[in-house]
Amino acid sequence: MxxxxxxxxxxxxxxxxxxxxxxxxxxxxxxxxxxxxxxxxxxxxxxxxxxxxxxxxxxxxxxxxxxxxxxxxxxxxxxxxLEAAPPAPLMHQINGVVEATSRRFELPTPVIRSTKLGQRLYVEGDYLISDHQEFGIDDEDEIRRSITDGLGELGYQVWATVELTTDDRLID
Incomplete structure:
Protein backbone atom coordinates (compact mmCIF):
# COMPACT_ATOMS: atom_id res chain seq x y z
CA MET A 1 0.00 0.00 0.00
CA LEU A 82 2.05 29.60 9.60
CA GLU A 83 2.03 30.56 5.91
CA ALA A 84 5.79 30.13 5.61
CA ALA A 85 7.56 30.31 2.28
CA PRO A 86 7.19 27.20 0.13
CA PRO A 87 9.99 24.63 0.12
CA ALA A 88 13.21 25.86 -1.54
CA PRO A 89 12.82 23.90 -4.83
CA LEU A 90 9.28 25.27 -5.32
CA MET A 91 10.37 28.80 -4.39
CA HIS A 92 13.17 28.54 -6.96
CA GLN A 93 10.60 27.69 -9.67
CA ILE A 94 8.36 30.58 -8.57
CA ASN A 95 11.29 33.01 -8.70
CA GLY A 96 12.20 31.78 -12.19
CA VAL A 97 8.68 32.32 -13.56
CA VAL A 98 8.32 35.75 -11.94
CA GLU A 99 11.76 36.86 -13.17
CA ALA A 100 10.94 35.72 -16.72
CA THR A 101 7.67 37.67 -16.56
CA SER A 102 9.53 40.75 -15.28
CA ARG A 103 11.93 40.60 -18.23
CA ARG A 104 9.08 40.07 -20.69
CA PHE A 105 7.25 43.20 -19.51
CA GLU A 106 10.45 45.20 -18.87
CA LEU A 107 9.69 45.51 -15.18
CA PRO A 108 12.16 45.80 -12.30
CA THR A 109 12.81 42.85 -10.02
CA PRO A 110 9.78 42.56 -7.73
CA VAL A 111 9.43 41.74 -4.07
CA ILE A 112 8.00 38.22 -4.13
CA ARG A 113 5.89 36.80 -1.34
CA SER A 114 4.61 33.26 -1.58
CA THR A 115 3.09 30.49 0.46
CA LYS A 116 1.63 27.07 -0.20
CA LEU A 117 -1.47 25.85 1.58
CA GLY A 118 -2.38 22.35 0.49
CA GLN A 119 -2.89 22.45 -3.27
CA ARG A 120 -3.09 26.25 -3.38
CA LEU A 121 -0.03 28.28 -4.23
CA TYR A 122 -0.26 31.97 -3.40
CA VAL A 123 2.20 34.26 -5.19
CA GLU A 124 2.39 38.02 -4.80
CA GLY A 125 4.70 40.17 -6.90
CA ASP A 126 5.12 43.81 -5.86
CA TYR A 127 6.78 45.96 -8.52
CA LEU A 128 8.22 49.38 -7.83
CA ILE A 129 7.92 51.23 -11.13
CA SER A 130 9.05 54.73 -12.01
CA ASP A 131 6.62 57.62 -12.40
CA HIS A 132 7.09 57.75 -16.15
CA GLN A 133 6.15 54.10 -16.78
CA GLU A 134 2.50 53.75 -17.66
CA PHE A 135 0.65 50.57 -16.86
CA GLY A 136 -3.07 50.02 -16.82
CA ILE A 137 -5.31 47.39 -15.36
CA ASP A 138 -5.09 45.39 -18.58
CA ASP A 139 -1.30 45.34 -18.20
CA GLU A 140 -1.57 44.13 -14.61
CA ASP A 141 -3.97 41.40 -15.73
CA GLU A 142 -1.54 40.32 -18.47
CA ILE A 143 1.35 40.15 -15.97
CA ARG A 144 -0.82 38.13 -13.58
CA ARG A 145 -1.86 35.75 -16.38
CA SER A 146 1.78 35.28 -17.36
CA ILE A 147 2.72 34.31 -13.81
CA THR A 148 -0.32 32.06 -13.37
CA ASP A 149 0.25 30.31 -16.71
CA GLY A 150 3.97 29.88 -15.99
CA LEU A 151 3.25 28.25 -12.64
CA GLY A 152 0.25 26.28 -13.87
CA GLU A 153 2.35 23.30 -14.94
CA LEU A 154 3.39 22.68 -11.31
CA GLY A 155 0.01 21.14 -10.51
CA TYR A 156 -1.12 23.69 -7.93
CA GLN A 157 -4.10 26.02 -7.95
CA VAL A 158 -2.20 29.29 -8.41
CA TRP A 159 -3.53 32.48 -6.88
CA ALA A 160 -1.38 35.31 -8.20
CA THR A 161 -1.48 38.92 -7.11
CA VAL A 162 0.40 41.67 -8.93
CA GLU A 163 0.86 45.12 -7.52
CA LEU A 164 2.41 48.00 -9.42
CA THR A 165 3.33 51.06 -7.38
CA THR A 166 5.53 54.12 -7.51
CA ASP A 167 5.60 54.37 -3.69
CA ASP A 168 8.39 52.26 -2.18
CA ARG A 169 6.74 52.42 1.27
CA LEU A 170 3.94 50.17 -0.03
CA ILE A 171 6.31 47.33 -0.87
CA ASP A 172 8.08 46.72 2.44
Missing part, protein backbone atom coordinates in the same frame (compact mmCIF):
# COMPACT_ATOMS: atom_id res chain seq x y z
CA UNK A 2 2.89 2.36 0.78
CA UNK A 3 4.24 1.81 -2.73
CA UNK A 4 0.87 2.66 -4.30
CA UNK A 5 0.44 5.79 -2.18
CA UNK A 6 3.95 7.06 -2.89
CA UNK A 7 3.05 8.49 -6.31
CA UNK A 8 -0.01 10.26 -4.89
CA UNK A 9 1.99 11.62 -1.96
CA UNK A 10 3.82 14.08 -4.22
CA UNK A 11 0.58 15.93 -4.97
CA UNK A 12 -1.52 15.52 -1.84
CA UNK A 13 -0.64 16.25 1.77
CA UNK A 14 -3.32 13.80 2.90
CA UNK A 15 -1.88 11.02 0.70
CA UNK A 16 1.59 11.87 2.02
CA UNK A 17 0.41 11.49 5.62
CA UNK A 18 -1.21 8.16 4.74
CA UNK A 19 1.96 7.04 2.93
CA UNK A 20 4.09 7.89 5.97
CA UNK A 21 1.67 5.96 8.17
CA UNK A 22 1.82 2.85 5.97
CA UNK A 23 5.60 3.10 5.72
CA UNK A 24 5.93 3.38 9.50
CA UNK A 25 3.53 0.46 10.01
CA UNK A 26 5.50 -1.68 7.58
CA UNK A 27 8.75 -0.83 9.35
CA UNK A 28 7.23 -1.69 12.72
CA UNK A 29 5.86 -5.01 11.39
CA UNK A 30 9.28 -6.01 10.10
CA UNK A 31 10.84 -5.06 13.42
CA UNK A 32 8.31 -7.13 15.38
CA UNK A 33 8.91 -10.15 13.14
CA UNK A 34 12.71 -9.85 13.43
CA UNK A 35 12.48 -9.26 17.18
CA UNK A 36 10.21 -12.26 17.60
CA UNK A 37 12.69 -14.40 15.70
CA UNK A 38 15.54 -13.16 17.86
CA UNK A 39 13.55 -13.82 21.07
CA UNK A 40 12.67 -17.35 19.95
CA UNK A 41 16.30 -18.03 19.03
CA UNK A 42 17.51 -16.70 22.39
CA UNK A 43 14.96 -18.80 24.30
CA UNK A 44 15.88 -21.85 22.26
CA UNK A 45 19.57 -21.39 22.94
CA UNK A 46 19.05 -21.19 26.70
CA UNK A 47 19.10 -17.39 27.17
CA UNK A 48 15.56 -16.58 28.37
CA UNK A 49 16.77 -13.66 30.51
CA UNK A 50 18.30 -11.91 27.50
CA UNK A 51 15.20 -12.76 25.43
CA UNK A 52 13.04 -10.82 27.91
CA UNK A 53 14.90 -7.62 26.92
CA UNK A 54 14.11 -7.97 23.22
CA UNK A 55 10.66 -6.37 23.50
CA UNK A 56 11.75 -3.22 25.41
CA UNK A 57 14.69 -2.79 23.04
CA UNK A 58 12.32 -3.09 20.07
CA UNK A 59 10.08 -0.39 21.55
CA UNK A 60 13.05 1.98 21.86
CA UNK A 61 14.23 1.22 18.31
CA UNK A 62 10.69 1.72 17.00
CA UNK A 63 10.44 5.11 18.70
CA UNK A 64 13.76 6.22 17.25
CA UNK A 65 12.77 4.94 13.79
CA UNK A 66 9.27 6.43 13.58
CA UNK A 67 9.88 9.77 15.34
CA UNK A 68 11.65 11.47 12.37
CA UNK A 69 8.70 10.62 10.09
CA UNK A 70 6.21 12.12 12.52
CA UNK A 71 8.35 15.21 13.11
CA UNK A 72 8.64 15.73 9.34
CA UNK A 73 4.86 15.69 8.92
CA UNK A 74 4.37 18.06 11.85
CA UNK A 75 7.05 20.45 10.56
CA UNK A 76 5.54 20.53 7.07
CA UNK A 77 2.04 21.07 8.43
CA UNK A 78 3.19 23.88 10.70
CA UNK A 79 4.98 25.61 7.81
CA UNK A 80 1.72 25.67 5.89
CA UNK A 81 -0.38 26.77 8.86
Missing amino acids: ATVLRSYARHSALAKAEWVSWRASSLLSVMVAVGGGIAVALNGSGHPTIASYVDPILVLIACVSVTPMAIGLIREGMREL
Whole structure:
Protein backbone atom coordinates (compact mmCIF):
# COMPACT_ATOMS: atom_id res chain seq x y z
CA MET A 1 0.00 0.00 0.00
CA ALA A 2 2.89 2.36 0.78
CA THR A 3 4.24 1.81 -2.73
CA VAL A 4 0.87 2.66 -4.30
CA LEU A 5 0.44 5.79 -2.18
CA ARG A 6 3.95 7.06 -2.89
CA SER A 7 3.05 8.49 -6.31
CA TYR A 8 -0.01 10.26 -4.89
CA ALA A 9 1.99 11.62 -1.96
CA ARG A 10 3.82 14.08 -4.22
CA HIS A 11 0.58 15.93 -4.97
CA SER A 12 -1.52 15.52 -1.84
CA ALA A 13 -0.64 16.25 1.77
CA LEU A 14 -3.32 13.80 2.90
CA ALA A 15 -1.88 11.02 0.70
CA LYS A 16 1.59 11.87 2.02
CA ALA A 17 0.41 11.49 5.62
CA GLU A 18 -1.21 8.16 4.74
CA TRP A 19 1.96 7.04 2.93
CA VAL A 20 4.09 7.89 5.97
CA SER A 21 1.67 5.96 8.17
CA TRP A 22 1.82 2.85 5.97
CA ARG A 23 5.60 3.10 5.72
CA ALA A 24 5.93 3.38 9.50
CA SER A 25 3.53 0.46 10.01
CA SER A 26 5.50 -1.68 7.58
CA LEU A 27 8.75 -0.83 9.35
CA LEU A 28 7.23 -1.69 12.72
CA SER A 29 5.86 -5.01 11.39
CA VAL A 30 9.28 -6.01 10.10
CA MET A 31 10.84 -5.06 13.42
CA VAL A 32 8.31 -7.13 15.38
CA ALA A 33 8.91 -10.15 13.14
CA VAL A 34 12.71 -9.85 13.43
CA GLY A 35 12.48 -9.26 17.18
CA GLY A 36 10.21 -12.26 17.60
CA GLY A 37 12.69 -14.40 15.70
CA ILE A 38 15.54 -13.16 17.86
CA ALA A 39 13.55 -13.82 21.07
CA VAL A 40 12.67 -17.35 19.95
CA ALA A 41 16.30 -18.03 19.03
CA LEU A 42 17.51 -16.70 22.39
CA ASN A 43 14.96 -18.80 24.30
CA GLY A 44 15.88 -21.85 22.26
CA SER A 45 19.57 -21.39 22.94
CA GLY A 46 19.05 -21.19 26.70
CA HIS A 47 19.10 -17.39 27.17
CA PRO A 48 15.56 -16.58 28.37
CA THR A 49 16.77 -13.66 30.51
CA ILE A 50 18.30 -11.91 27.50
CA ALA A 51 15.20 -12.76 25.43
CA SER A 52 13.04 -10.82 27.91
CA TYR A 53 14.90 -7.62 26.92
CA VAL A 54 14.11 -7.97 23.22
CA ASP A 55 10.66 -6.37 23.50
CA PRO A 56 11.75 -3.22 25.41
CA ILE A 57 14.69 -2.79 23.04
CA LEU A 58 12.32 -3.09 20.07
CA VAL A 59 10.08 -0.39 21.55
CA LEU A 60 13.05 1.98 21.86
CA ILE A 61 14.23 1.22 18.31
CA ALA A 62 10.69 1.72 17.00
CA CYS A 63 10.44 5.11 18.70
CA VAL A 64 13.76 6.22 17.25
CA SER A 65 12.77 4.94 13.79
CA VAL A 66 9.27 6.43 13.58
CA THR A 67 9.88 9.77 15.34
CA PRO A 68 11.65 11.47 12.37
CA MET A 69 8.70 10.62 10.09
CA ALA A 70 6.21 12.12 12.52
CA ILE A 71 8.35 15.21 13.11
CA GLY A 72 8.64 15.73 9.34
CA LEU A 73 4.86 15.69 8.92
CA ILE A 74 4.37 18.06 11.85
CA ARG A 75 7.05 20.45 10.56
CA GLU A 76 5.54 20.53 7.07
CA GLY A 77 2.04 21.07 8.43
CA MET A 78 3.19 23.88 10.70
CA ARG A 79 4.98 25.61 7.81
CA GLU A 80 1.72 25.67 5.89
CA LEU A 81 -0.38 26.77 8.86
CA LEU A 82 2.05 29.60 9.60
CA GLU A 83 2.03 30.56 5.91
CA ALA A 84 5.79 30.13 5.61
CA ALA A 85 7.56 30.31 2.28
CA PRO A 86 7.19 27.20 0.13
CA PRO A 87 9.99 24.63 0.12
CA ALA A 88 13.21 25.86 -1.54
CA PRO A 89 12.82 23.90 -4.83
CA LEU A 90 9.28 25.27 -5.32
CA MET A 91 10.37 28.80 -4.39
CA HIS A 92 13.17 28.54 -6.96
CA GLN A 93 10.60 27.69 -9.67
CA ILE A 94 8.36 30.58 -8.57
CA ASN A 95 11.29 33.01 -8.70
CA GLY A 96 12.20 31.78 -12.19
CA VAL A 97 8.68 32.32 -13.56
CA VAL A 98 8.32 35.75 -11.94
CA GLU A 99 11.76 36.86 -13.17
CA ALA A 100 10.94 35.72 -16.72
CA THR A 101 7.67 37.67 -16.56
CA SER A 102 9.53 40.75 -15.28
CA ARG A 103 11.93 40.60 -18.23
CA ARG A 104 9.08 40.07 -20.69
CA PHE A 105 7.25 43.20 -19.51
CA GLU A 106 10.45 45.20 -18.87
CA LEU A 107 9.69 45.51 -15.18
CA PRO A 108 12.16 45.80 -12.30
CA THR A 109 12.81 42.85 -10.02
CA PRO A 110 9.78 42.56 -7.73
CA VAL A 111 9.43 41.74 -4.07
CA ILE A 112 8.00 38.22 -4.13
CA ARG A 113 5.89 36.80 -1.34
CA SER A 114 4.61 33.26 -1.58
CA THR A 115 3.09 30.49 0.46
CA LYS A 116 1.63 27.07 -0.20
CA LEU A 117 -1.47 25.85 1.58
CA GLY A 118 -2.38 22.35 0.49
CA GLN A 119 -2.89 22.45 -3.27
CA ARG A 120 -3.09 26.25 -3.38
CA LEU A 121 -0.03 28.28 -4.23
CA TYR A 122 -0.26 31.97 -3.40
CA VAL A 123 2.20 34.26 -5.19
CA GLU A 124 2.39 38.02 -4.80
CA GLY A 125 4.70 40.17 -6.90
CA ASP A 126 5.12 43.81 -5.86
CA TYR A 127 6.78 45.96 -8.52
CA LEU A 128 8.22 49.38 -7.83
CA ILE A 129 7.92 51.23 -11.13
CA SER A 130 9.05 54.73 -12.01
CA ASP A 131 6.62 57.62 -12.40
CA HIS A 132 7.09 57.75 -16.15
CA GLN A 133 6.15 54.10 -16.78
CA GLU A 134 2.50 53.75 -17.66
CA PHE A 135 0.65 50.57 -16.86
CA GLY A 136 -3.07 50.02 -16.82
CA ILE A 137 -5.31 47.39 -15.36
CA ASP A 138 -5.09 45.39 -18.58
CA ASP A 139 -1.30 45.34 -18.20
CA GLU A 140 -1.57 44.13 -14.61
CA ASP A 141 -3.97 41.40 -15.73
CA GLU A 142 -1.54 40.32 -18.47
CA ILE A 143 1.35 40.15 -15.97
CA ARG A 144 -0.82 38.13 -13.58
CA ARG A 145 -1.86 35.75 -16.38
CA SER A 146 1.78 35.28 -17.36
CA ILE A 147 2.72 34.31 -13.81
CA THR A 148 -0.32 32.06 -13.37
CA ASP A 149 0.25 30.31 -16.71
CA GLY A 150 3.97 29.88 -15.99
CA LEU A 151 3.25 28.25 -12.64
CA GLY A 152 0.25 26.28 -13.87
CA GLU A 153 2.35 23.30 -14.94
CA LEU A 154 3.39 22.68 -11.31
CA GLY A 155 0.01 21.14 -10.51
CA TYR A 156 -1.12 23.69 -7.93
CA GLN A 157 -4.10 26.02 -7.95
CA VAL A 158 -2.20 29.29 -8.41
CA TRP A 159 -3.53 32.48 -6.88
CA ALA A 160 -1.38 35.31 -8.20
CA THR A 161 -1.48 38.92 -7.11
CA VAL A 162 0.40 41.67 -8.93
CA GLU A 163 0.86 45.12 -7.52
CA LEU A 164 2.41 48.00 -9.42
CA THR A 165 3.33 51.06 -7.38
CA THR A 166 5.53 54.12 -7.51
CA ASP A 167 5.60 54.37 -3.69
CA ASP A 168 8.39 52.26 -2.18
CA ARG A 169 6.74 52.42 1.27
CA LEU A 170 3.94 50.17 -0.03
CA ILE A 171 6.31 47.33 -0.87
CA ASP A 172 8.08 46.72 2.44
